[in-house]
Amino acid sequence: MNLTPKEIVEYLDKYVISQKDAKKTIALALRTRYRRMQLSSELQDEIMPKNILMIGSTGVGKTEISRRLAKMMKVPFIKVEASKYTEVGFVGRDVESMVRDLVVNSISIVKAEQEENNQEKIENYVINKIVEKLLPPLPESASESKKDDYQRLLSAMEDKVISGEMDERTIEIEFDKVNIEFNDTNLPPEMAKVQESFSKIFETMSKDEKKKEVTVKDAKSLLKVEAASKLLDMTAINAEALRRAEDGGIIFLDEIDKIAISAKSQGRNDPSKEGVQRDLLPIVEGSSVTTKYGVINTDHILFIAAGAFHLTKPSDLIPELQGRFPLRVELESLTEETLYMILTQTENSLLKQYEALLGVEGMTLVFEDEAIRSIAKLSHRANELTEDIGARRLHTVLEKVLEEISFDADEHSGEEFRITAKLVHDKLDMVVEDDDLSRYIL
Ligand SMILES: Nc1ncnc2c1ncn2[C@@H]1O[C@H](COP(=O)(O)OP(=O)(O)OP(=O)(O)O)[C@@H](O)[C@H]1O
Numbered sequence: 001m002n003l004t005p006k007e008i009v010e011y012l013d014k015y016v017i018s019q020k021d022a023k024k025t026i027a028l029a030l031r032t033r034y035r036r037m038q039l040s041s042e043l044q045d046e047i048m049p050k051n052i053l054m055i056g057s058t059g060v061g062k063t064e065i066s067r068r069l070a071k072m073m074k075v076p077f078i079k080v081e082a083s084k085y086t087e088v089g090f091v092g093r094d095v096e097s098m099v100r101d102l103v104v105n106s107i108s109i110v111k112a113e114q115e116e117n118n119q120e121k122i123e124n125y126v127i128n129k130i131v132e133k134l135l136p137p138l139p140e141s142a143s144e145s146k147k148d149d150y151q152r153l154l155s156a157m158e159d160k161v162i163s164g165e166m167d168e169r170t171i172e173i174e175f176d177k178v179n180i181e182f183n184d185t186n187l188p189p190e191m192a193k194v195q196e197s198f199s200k201i202f203e204t205m206s207k208d209e210k211k212k213e214v215t216v217k218d219a220k221s222l223l224k225v226e227a228a229s230k231l232l233d234m235t236a237i238n239a240e241a242l243r244r245a246e247d248g249g250i251i252f253l254d255e256i257d258k259i260a261i262s263a264k265s266q267g268r269n270d271p272s273k274e275g276v277q278r279d280l281l282p283i284v285e286g287s288s289v290t291t292k293y294g295v296i297n298t299d300h301i302l303f304i305a306a307g308a309f310h311l312t313k314p315s316d317l318i319p320e321l322q323g324r325f326p327l328r329v330e331l332e333s334l335t336e337e338t339l340y341m342i343l344t345q346t347e348n349s350l351l352k353q354y355e356a357l358l359g360v361e362g363m364t365l366v367f368e369d370e371a372i373r374s375i376a377k378l379s380h381r382a383n384e385l386t387e388d389i390g391a392r393r394l395h396t397v398l399e400k401v402l403e404e405i406s407f408d409a410d411e412h413s414g415e416e417f418r419i420t421a422k423l424v425h426d427k428l429d430m431v432v433e434d435d436d437l438s439r440y441i442l
C-alpha cells in the first residue's frame, strides 16, 4: 500500500464529491503509516497513529468514504457500527470482537494472496482429483501398450475437465477434513477452542458422511478449499495476517455518536453506552487482545470514527475517548452544486444506475442537463424545508420522478425516453413545496 496522499484523494474523488478536508486527513494518515513502516523498528514503536474523528450530518459521505477506502486498500480494514457493541458482561458483542474481526479480515487478504500465488498448484490438485474419480487407475500388471493408451485417455480427460465439458457429470468425493470454520468472532477464544475440539470429535465419528455425490462443477469449487488447506501453510498465513493487522490495520468505527451520552437527555440514555466507551479506551489506546490466531497488540491500529452528532456532540463522549481521536475533520453539508456533481460526476452515479436498470427493459433513458439541475435544486430545497438528509435525498427524489416510467418500462421497450426539466417540475413542485406531502413522499 504505497499510494501517495494525492493518489488516494484522486481515487476518492471519483466516488465522493467535495469533502476535501476529510479526504486529505485520511490520505495523510494512511501515508504516515506507510512512512512509519520504512523506519527502524525502534522508531516504529515510537510513532503512534493519530486517530481520526469525522463529523458531519447524515448523508454527506462519511460511510461512503470508508466504503471506498475498504475497496481500494489492500490493508486489513473493517467497518463496524459502534452502536452494536455492549459493555463487557452484558449480552451482545463486546468491543474486543472488532479486533478479532480485523484479524479474520487480514487472514482472508493474506490467504487470497497465497491462493493467487499458488493458483496453478491448486488447480492441478483439483483437476487431478477429479480425473482420478472419472478414470479409475490401471492395475500395476497392465501391459505397456495399455499404459500408453491410458496416458492418452488421461490427458484427454484432463482437457475435458478443464474445459468444463464434464461439468454436469456426478462423482463421489470424500473430504479429508470437515471444513467447518468457526469464525464467529463473537466467541471468546477459549470458547472457540472448545467448539473446535467438538468439531474434531464429530469429524472422527462420522467418516462416512464425508463422502458426497456432487457434480464435477461443484467438485471444482469444493476441492479448491481442500487444496488450499493442504497446499498452503496456514500457520504462516495466520502469523503474517496477525502482523499485518497489527501494523497496518484500520478499524472504521461508524455511528460513534450513538454511544455518546447527551447532557440534555441523561434520563433516557442507556447507561451501558458509557460502558462501551470505557471498554473502547484500552483498545484505541493500545492493548493486547487474544484471538484464536494469537495475541494481537492494538497500539498501531488506526481508528477512524465517524458520526453525525445530531443529538449529541463530540464533547458528550467521555473525555478520555475524545482525547484518543486527536484529528477532527468536519464534512460539509451538501449544496445544490454538490448534489448536481454527485449526480453527474461520480462513477456509478444514481443516474447511470437508473439508465442501466431501464436498459434491461430495452429502454434508453436520457437525462437532459436542465433536468439534472432541477433534480439537484429540488433535492436541496427538500433538504432545507424538511430534514437535511444529504445525498440520500437524491434517491427519494429520483425515485419519485421515475416511478411511473419505471413501472411501465416494459411497454416502452426500444424507445428513448427523455427526462426534461418540465417533467421533473411537474412531478415534484407540488410535493416539495407542500410540507406535509414532502415529509411523507420524499
Ligand atoms: N459527498 C458525496 N459524494 C458522493 N456521494 C455521496 C456524498 N455524500 C453522500 N453520498 C451518497 O449518499 C448516500 C449516503 O451517504 P453515506 O452513507 O456516506 O452517509 P453518511 O455520511 O455515512 O450518513 P449517516 O451519518 O446517516 O451514516 C450514499 O449512497 C452515498 O453514495
Ligand SMILES: [Mg+2]
Pocket: 062, 063, 064, 254, 255
Ligand atoms: Mg454512515
